[in-house]
Amino acid sequence: MSLPSRRGIWRSLTVRLALVYVALFLTSTAAMFGASYWFGVYQPMLKEAAVVKREAGSLDAVDRAGGRDALLRALQIRERTGHRRAFHALLSRDGKAVTANLPSWPDRAIADWQLLDADVSFLGTEQDYAALSVERRLDDGSRLIVGRDVEDIDDRDEIFSTAAVWLILTAAALAIGGSIAMGRAVGRRIDAVSQTARRVMAGSLTERIPLRGTGDDFDELAETLNRMLGRIEEAVEAVRRVSDNVAHELRTPLARLHADLDDLRNTEDEGERQRLAEQASAEAARLQAIFDALLRIARIESGRHHAGFKSVDLSTLLADAVEFHLPDAEAREQRIESDIAPGLTLDADPNLLFQAVSNLLDNAIKYGGNGGTVKVSAARAGAGVTIEIADSGPGIPPAYREKVTERFFRIPDTAGEAGTGLGLSLVNAIVARHNGELRIGDSASGARISLIFGDSFSGS
Known part of the structure; x- marks a missing residue:
């Protein structure tokens, strides 16, 4: 594939096709990755956040209805129920923990929801937990933080974050490699057309664009152009034959006309002069008829009539x-x-x-x-x-x-x-x-x- 000049690189069809291919490939890859992240991480996280928010609202209602002891019993029961490990922290107004199974919590109130580290040591082994936590301010000013373990979702998030870097690099490499391959393939087909056209312009009317036999769009274009070149060759050959025929057809009447005029100039016999003049006039009329017919045909065929x-x-x-x-x-x-x-x-x-x-x-x-x-x-x-x-x-x-x-x-x-x-x-x-x-x-x-x-x- 011949490379475009620096001046015309952005005007090159192959370059523009390659850039479009890269953009579409990266966009589609990003769209698929985004959809996977949405359904695999973001939506499950929102679902769990909604569950924890409902639990926090229920516990707040228990505190209002039954008091602090009822709330503590409810927290104990909650800790043993649910398909995900439950975490909580009940903090008094002065920040002291009344009851908690969370190892730590933020000093500032949680606005919506937040992931808190909730690692637990068991028999000398630390188990990793990520508590999706929400906070409710109780009537007496205490802070109630409740959460559920979403370590599996958080792991997925980390996998997606790591994969995103490699995916971007891999997708970019594939897109660039694919665009180069596509550009070369398209460029070779275009070069074949251009080179054939140059040889035809140089006078080789028998040249034809090579076909791949794939039946693709380029083959169809090549077949169409080859038929056009065939018609052009036929037309040029027809013009050549017409030129030869015109020269052949005009040679005889012109020779006769020249001979009659030459004889007319050299004869002094009035009767012979009259005959030669009429004969020369007839030859001139025949030539005029030939030219008129040729011009009329040409005008009709070219649409100028x-x-x-x-x-x-x-x-x-x-x-x-x-x-x-x-x-x-x-x-x-x-x-x-x-x-x-x-x-x-x-x-x-x-x-x-x-x-x-x-x-x-x-x-x-x-x-x-x-x-x-x-x-x-x-x-x-x-x-x-x-x-x-x-x-x-x-x-x-x-x-x-x-x-x-x-x-x-x-x-x-x-x-x-x-x-x-x-x-x-x-x-x-x-x-x-x-x-x-x-x-x-x-x-x-x-x-x-x-x-x-x-x-x-x-x-x-």
């Missing part, structure tokens, strides 16, 4: 698109069959949607073959709408269906047809902008393109 999303009468839009392309179909002796459900509506940008459908119809007519049939259908599918355009051409082989939406990709058998190779790329971008799905399949005798739209779209 200002989409005018609104409720669109899809049935009417599709009918208008069919009518627009009908002359091209008739020129190829093709028929366009429509099966468009009435009343279809869709939240969409009508201009983008019309362009997508128009591109598909243009492809279907172009590749459908003379005398073929183009079928246009649209119907409600659940909460969404499905549009299908099928032709009677050669179709799109399965091996090329994932590639035909790439910029400038042309199926080898159709490379001779006029076009820029950007039509399906533009359609795919428009459909994605509407959160829809483009599917490529087979019809009865050709290609079938399906546009599937759900019931909610991101028009922002």
Whole structure:
């Protein structure tokens, strides 16, 4: 684990996690120790104090009712009863002991309760007792001190006091050791992410974050980041392919345009000059169309296109698109069959949607073959709408269906047809902008393109 710099040590996640871990560990340990002390020492001590206070009150009542002799008899009886050894001291107003089995007592009156040493010697052996004592002032000014042995509870208190020191030291050592181990574990995982990110930034797009195979949160994060890196690699590779394709696609028209302009400059024949000028203008128009299509796709994919999303009468839009392309179909002796459900509506940008459908119809007519049939259908599918355009051409082989939406990709058998190779790329971008799905399949005798739209779209 790489150590954070001094300047950023408090900004380090691992350091902060370690400190939080230490604080939580010590707090939980203190809470458990406090609960144990409360139930093992403090509460039993309070319980015994309450018992002794009740006894002192009863003895005070005996003195008031029966006099001093009755009190002395009660003290003698009390000394022989109870589950804990009983102690007492009856002191006259001048401080002399009238009767006592306590070896000593405080000069000042006991305010609430107090532990007094009540050790007793028996056959040369001293027995330790701790008398939990309370005091009552009798009517004649005498002091009555009574208590019960709580040596077992006092021993527990001493054990807890001694254990507290060791517990604090042990807990601190464990907390610090655990925090260091946790910090190193977290730090290693973070370092693996950081090092992979640095290698990716250095240009190694094939780098991936190593997985531990534990299925923990870091593994899930690593899997997510690896998928993101995969998408980035694919995107960069797509950009590289587009760059190569743009260079390849533009080389030929630019070369032809340069040759036409060069010939135009050197020829003096007016008819040839006119032909070359028209040819150069056509090449320039083709270049302009390629750049316009690329810019439009880029704007749509990046979300910079200002989409005018609104409720669109899809049935009417599709009918208008069919009518627009009908002359091209008739020129190829093709028929366009429509099966468009009435009343279809869709939240969409009508201009983008019309362009997508128009591109598909243009492809279907172009590749459908003379005398073929183009079928246009649209119907409600659940909460969404499905549009299908099928032709009677050669179709799109399965091996090329994932590639035909790439910029400038042309199926080898159709490379001779006029076009820029950007039509399906533009359609795919428009459909994605509407959160829809483009599917490529087979019809009865050709290609079938399906546009599937759900019931909610991101028009922002």
